[in-house]
Amino acid sequence: MNEHMVGGFLTPRGYRAAKSRTVCARRLRDALLIEEIVKIFDQNYRVYGIRKMWHAMRRAGFAIGREQTGRLMRLAGIHGTHRGRKPVTTRPSPRPDTRPDLVNRDFTADRPNRLWVADITYVRTLSGFVYTAFVTDVYSRKIVGWATRSTMTTEALPLEALEQAIGCAKDNLAGLIHHADHGSQYVSIKYSQRLTDAGIRSSTGTIGDSYDNALAETVNGLYKTELIYSQTWRSCTEVEWATLNWVYWWNHQRLHESLDYSTPEEVITQYNQTRAKQL
Known part of the structure; x- marks a missing residue:
């Protein structure tokens, strides 16, 4: 007869043994899941919080709950980053700005290349300030153009990002x-002339109101939080190389809550597939 069973019933010794096996099995599973969580965390600039980590784990094929994800992240001693406030860096133009506001704070679009938002942010390095310009597609959240330079002149920075986007x-x-x-x-x-030559309509919001370019401000803030604030930067070249890798990650790997935890490239692919079926 099984020493843990008497008359078909579990003995106290058997109960303790079974409980021990359950605990050991759970600890083993936790250890395996934590290893994967830490791996995903490190692969994504160590910025994922509980929600994004939960979605990332499920996409990786792990049957895991949101609360369980949070518990294991706490056990691993890791947590997501939170975006802080962005200082105002806009330098107003002395020229009259006659552009209309064609957006009115409605940062939505029904297809790719329907609405782009653009902005510039700065990065402090040991060699002085450098600047990064982004052009972001509103529909897919894809960064379609960017440039990092040691000067903010039109030709060296935003125009280069615009050309890349076009x-x-x-x-x-x-x-x-x-x-x-x-x-x-x-x-x-x-x-302005380059936009006109490309047949692109130019739009702007009110002066000094970040809400009138909210999505572009968000991209800048996440760039700072997820990449720039992670270390001390030595030069423009170092920032440019890191930005190149970050933009690739943003477009191809980063899960975006606003895209139902998909990537920008996945959203564009899905749009193109749906459109092809309709033609």
Whole structure:
């Protein structure tokens, strides 16, 4: 007869043994899951909080609950980052800004290349300030153009990001709106002329109101939180290389809550597949 069973019933000794096996099995599973959680955390700039980690684990094929994810993250001693407030860096243009507000704080779009938002942010390095300009597609949240330079001049920074975005669109620019703040770079004749030449309508919000370019401000803030604040930077070249890798991660790997925890590239692929079926 089984020493843990008497008359078909579990003995106290058997109960303790069974309980011990359950605890050991749970600890083993926890250890395996924590290993995977830490791996995903490290692969994603160590910024994922509980919700994104939960979705990332499920996408990786692990049957895990949200509360369990939080418990294991606490056991591993890891937690997500929180975006702080962004200082105002816009330099108003002395030229009159006649651009209309074609967005009215409605940062939504029904397709890619319907609305782009653009902005500039700064990075402090041991060699001085460097600047990064982004152009982001509102529909997919994809960063379609960017540039990092040691100067904020129109030709060296935002215009380079714009050219990259136009190239990424591959002539699919019909009906596109470009929305930016009142910074002098975006009001410049060269920048405005490039938008006109490409058939892109230019838009801006009110002066000094971050809500009128909220999505672009969000991208800048996450760039700072997820990448820039993680270390001390030595040079423009170092920041540029790191930004290149971060933008690739943002577009191809980062889970976006606003996209139902999909990536920008997945959203674009899904849109193109749906559109192809309708043609």
